[in-house]
Amino acid sequence: NNLGTALIELGKPDQGVASYQRAIMIRPDYAEAHSNFGNAQKQLGKLNEAAASYQNALKIKPAYAEAHNNLSVVQKELGQLDEAITSCHKALAIKPDYAEAHYNLGNILNKLEKLDEAVTSFHKALAIKPDYIEAHSNLGLSLHELGKLDEAVASCQEALDINPGYAEAYSNLGNSLLDQGKLEEAVANYHKALAIKSDLAEAHN
Helix, strand or coil, rough: HHHHHHHCCCHHHHHHHHHHHHHHCCCCCCCHHHHHHHHHHCCCCCCCHHHHHHHHHHHHCCCCCCHHHHHHHHHHCCHHHHHHHHHHHHHHHHCCCCHHHHHHHHHHHHHCCCCHHHHHHHHHHHCCCCHHHHHHHHHHHHHHCCCHHHHHHHHHHHHHHHHHCCCCHHHHHHHHHHHHHCCHHHHHHHHHHHHHHCCHHHHCC
């Protein structure tokens, strides 16, 4: 299991998968190995297989907050949004101060256009983890959709104060500045996003 984790961190997910499989063969009731196996499969784009691995982990260890949360991420990517919300709530029932689960719930709610609820979830994540860059940036996205442009700009800028190299925050900031009529500032932020991440579709659009 630990070898698999090290291989994943080295960018060798195929070898990581093989190590997790060996761990599970030796000890089929090893919940962490099933969950890590799911992480590796997710990295390889095998989302259904990843979901099955998380579910195997949860059969062994139902109060495994991280597995519930990781399952929610995969379910969101598979378009299973109601199931993803349920998985987030299960993670948070076990671990109420789980910032990543609040953040994931915010992303799912944003996708469902439940923007006020999404904002609440991002704020909960940030109350627990104030330097959560992705939560600041995605909070800005939800606030932008709600037409709260000044607040959206402030959230994106907070993300960039923490990490000036976060391309998505420049793109989200550009969107809010564009809607404020600050065209030159918007263009400048899109260029910054693309200088960091040239394939960022939102900034190109």
